[in-house]
Amino acid sequence: NAGVTQTPKFQVLKTGQSMTLQCAQDMNHNSMYWYRQDPGMGLRLIYYSASEGTTDKGEVPNGYNVSRLNKREFSLRLESAAPSQTSVYFCASSAQYSNQPQHFGDGTRLSIL
C-alpha cells in the first residue's frame, strides 16, 4: 500500500519553463490537496479538490493550475515558472474534505533558476 505517491522527487527548471507535478493516491480518498512549504512559512494550500470533478483555489493559487484527472490522480501545473515558486510541494489526500486526517506524499523539491 503506497499511500500518496508524488513524481518527480526533485526538479530544476529555468525561469519561464513549464512542468506538471504528478500525484496519485491508492486509499480511495475523495479529497486531494496541493501545498507548498517554504522555510518559516509552514504549509500553504495552493489548490484542492473536494471530490472527483471539482477543484477550488486555496491560499496561494496564483501561477498554478490543477487537474483532477480521476479519483486517484491530482496534478499541479506551473505554466511559466518563476524563482518565487522555488519550494517543496506536497500532495495530500483525505477520505472527506472537511474533517478527516490528511495523508501526505514525500514531496517534490523544485528549484527554479
Place this chain on the structure above:
Amino acid sequence: GENVEQHPSTLSVQEGDSAVIKCTYSDSASNYFPWYKQELGKRPQLIIDIRSNVGEKKDQRIAVTLNKTAKHFSLHITETQPEDSAVYFCAAGGTSYGKLTFGQGTILTVHP
C-alpha cells in the same frame, strides 16, 4: 478565512522533560484540530487529532487539549526523547470550506 497562530517557534528541552506547544485559531466554526510531526526532509505525519466535541485526547506520551471558548488548543509531550526532535505543525479545519489551515510550525529539539 481561518487564521492559526502557533507558539513558540522554537523549543529546546532536555530529555525526559515535558514540551508544550500552543495554537490559537480564529474561526469559531472550526471543529477539527490535527497535529503533524515533520522530521527533516520527510513528509508531515499525523500524530494526534481532536474534534470539537472532545476536550482532551491522549495517546501514550502525547496529549492534546482543546478550549473552544478561548479558541486555543495545545500539544503536550511528556518524557521527551531525542527522537521527538522535529518540526510540529498544528492545524484547524472542518468548516464548510473544507480546508486545513496550518500554523507556522515549532522546531522542537530534545537534548540527550
